[in-house]
Amino acid sequence: MSQETKGQNHQPATSPGETSQAGNRLTRAWSRAAGSDFIWSFKRSPVAVVSFLVALGLVLGAVLAPLFAPHNPFDPATLNLMNGFSSPMQPNAFTGEVFWLGTDDQGRDVFSTILYGMRISLFVGFAAVAFAMVLGVTLGLIAGYVGGWIGAVIMRIADVQLTFPGILVAMLIFGIAKGFTPLEQRDEMAIWVLIIAIGLSEWVQFARVVRGATMVEKGKEYVQAARLNGRGAGGIMIRHILPNVLGPVLVIATISLALAIIAEATLSFLGVGAPPTQPSLGTLIRIGQGYLFSGEWWILLFPSVTLLALALSVNLLGDWLRDVLNPRLR
C-alpha cells in the first residue's frame, strides 16, 4: 500500500497524459487519507488547524524568502542609509519609499530581515532537532536493546545531563566549542556550533523514551522471531524495533522543535548565538531592544511577534499530536 501511495505522488508530475487516471488514484488516496483517524481528529480541532496554517505560512515565508522579500537585507548594494528608521506604512521623509513594517537603523526593511531571520531560526531549529533525534534514538535503541554496562553508562550520562536545564547545557557547549574554533572563523562557525549545542542539549528526551519503548518491544514475539531467523542486533534494532517506537519520537520531535527555536532565539538574544552577519529572530530582537527607549518600537515588536507566533503554533501542534498519537504521554 505504501508503494502505491508513493507512486501516486509522482505520477501527475511525470506523465501529464494520464492525468485522469492518476487524478483518480490521487482522489482515492486523498479520500483514504481524509477518512483516517488522524485527519479526522485534525479537522475536529480548530486549534490544530489554525496552528498548522500559521506554522505552514511562516515556514513557507522563510523558505521562499528570496521570492517574497521586497529587499535583500544582506546585499549592501540595495541598502540606502537615508531609509533608516522609517516608520511602518509611512513614506520615508527623505526618499519617500514606503516599508510595510518600517526599517532599522541601517535602512534595512524589517519585513525582509524577519523573513531571512526566520530562515536561520528554522534552519537551526530543524537541524538541531534532527541531530538530537538521530543521536538520542541511536543511543536509546542501544541502551534498551543491548543494555548491560553500555546501556547503564548511556542512561547515567542522560541522568546527569537532565539535572541541568537544557539552555544552560547549550550555553556551556557553545562556550566550549567557541574556545576550540579559531578566532577568524568564529562568526562563520557560529551557526553550526549553535546546532550542535542545542542538539546535544535535547537528545536525552529521545533516548529515554526510545529506551523505554525498546525494552517493551524487545520482549515481543516478532523480535524473538527475527532473532531466531538469524538477524543481527543492528538489523533488528533498525528494521524491526525502530518503526514501532517512532510514534512517541515524532511527538517529542515536534515539542523539541518549539524548544529548539526558543533556545536558539534566547542564545542569540544573549549574544552567544547567531552572529550579526547572519541575524536570526533572536538577534533581531536583541538589536531591536536597543531602540526600546527611543521610540522605534517596530524594530523590536515585529520580530518578537513572529517568534511568538512560530513558537506558539509549533507548541500547540505538538500538544495536539501528543494527544492523538499517544494519550499516555499526557
Place this chain on the structure above:
Amino acid sequence: MLAFAIRRAFQSLIVLLVVGLVAFSMFNFVGDPIDSMLGQERTGADIERLRTQLGLDQPFPVQYYRFLESAVQGNFGISYRLGRPVSKIIAERLPATLELAMVSAVLAIVFGVALGVFTAIRRNGWAANTVMTLSLIGVSLPTFLIGILLIYLFAVELGWLPSFGRGDVVDLGWWRTGFLTQSGLKALVLPAITLGLYQMTLIMRLVRSEMLEVLRQDYIRFARARGLRDRSVYFRHALKNTLVPVITVTGMQLGSIIAFAIITETVFQWPGVGLLFINAIRFVDIPVMAAYLMLISVMFVIINFIVDMLYFAIDPRLRVDRTGSAQK
C-alpha cells in the same frame, strides 16, 4: 531512611565528580595554559619549568585530583578577562543572584499553588479558563520577551519602575543586599516577576492537574458525605495529597530558576553571576565558566538531595516501597 540518604548522597557525589571532570577538561583542552601565561618570547626551558610548576607533567588522575582539591577550597584561578581571582568575583556577585532567585521562587510557589487550586476548583468558570489560556501563552513566551514586555510597559510607558540595575545596595560586610533600600526593592520587582512567571505557570498547571486527579477519588466523596465544609475538603484533604509531585517539580524548578537567572540578568543588566557567566562565554573566559559550572552543580545537587529527603518524609507509602525494594 539512613540507607536511602547515604545512597542518594553517594549518587550526588558521582554527579559532582562527573561535572568536575567536565570543568577540569575545559581547563585542560580548551586553549593551552602555557600559551596564555607565557608571552611570545619563551624558551624550551621556560616551558618545561612552567609545566613542572603547574603540575602539567603529572599523570591525568593526579592532575584531576589536584584540580578537585583546589576546587573544594574555592580556588578556580584567575579570570582571563577581568584579571582577578574568580572566587572573589563570584562571591561579590552571588548575593544579587540569590536574592533575585529567592524572591522569584517565593512568587512562583505562592501564586502557582494558589492559582492552581483556584483553577481546579472553579474548573469551568470563566476566570479559571482565562487563567489557563494565559498560562499557555506564558509557557510559550520566551523569558526574555516577558522581560522586554514588562520593561516596555512599566519602565518606558508608565515610568513606575527602573528598567535595569539593582538600585542602591546596603553593604553588610560579606553580603550586599538590595532588600533594605526603596530603590533596591523597586528594582527587584520586574526581574523577579520575569524570572518567576514561567515557573509559576508550571507549578500552577501541575497543582491543577493533581488536584483534579485527587478530587475524583473516593475519600473526597466520603469527606463531603461526612458534611465537611468545602474549604476543609479542598485544603485539608485534597491539597495535602497533591503535595508529593508538586514538591518534586518545585524543587527541580528552584534549580532551574538559578540557571534561568542568566537570561533575566542579561535583560535587566542585573549584576549577578548569570550576567558574569554570559560575558564569560562571550569572551571564552574558561576559569569563570568552569567555576560557575561547579557552583551551579553544587547548588543543584544540594537542592535535589533536599527534595528527595522531603519526598521521603512526606509520603509514607514511598518509605515502604523503597525499603522493600532495597531489601530485595
